[in-house]
Amino acid sequence: MRRATFALLFAAAPAWAADPIAGEAAYQRACARCHRDPSVILTRLGPDFAASDSAARAARLEAFIATHHSPGAQAADIAAWLAAR
Helix, strand or coil, X not given: CHHHHHHHHHHHCCCCCCCHHHHHHXXXXXXXXXXXXXXXXXXXXXXXXXXXXXXXXXXXXXXXHHHCXXXXXXXXXXXXXXXXX
């Protein structure tokens, strides 16, 4: 019984989770030299972006970041930080 519960806990947990705190630091290193003010990026994405929930915003941002001078593995963290703003 314990083994089944243990396996169930790990099966339900995501393999990784984006870290918005790391995302802010990654944004400063990889993006800020061209995109100083992140609110400008969010404004350009339009009112439908602002109205969507945090998970939808993060997914949209991550897809965009992947095609725009991608910082690689840090894209999910940056997207999580921007989505939380």
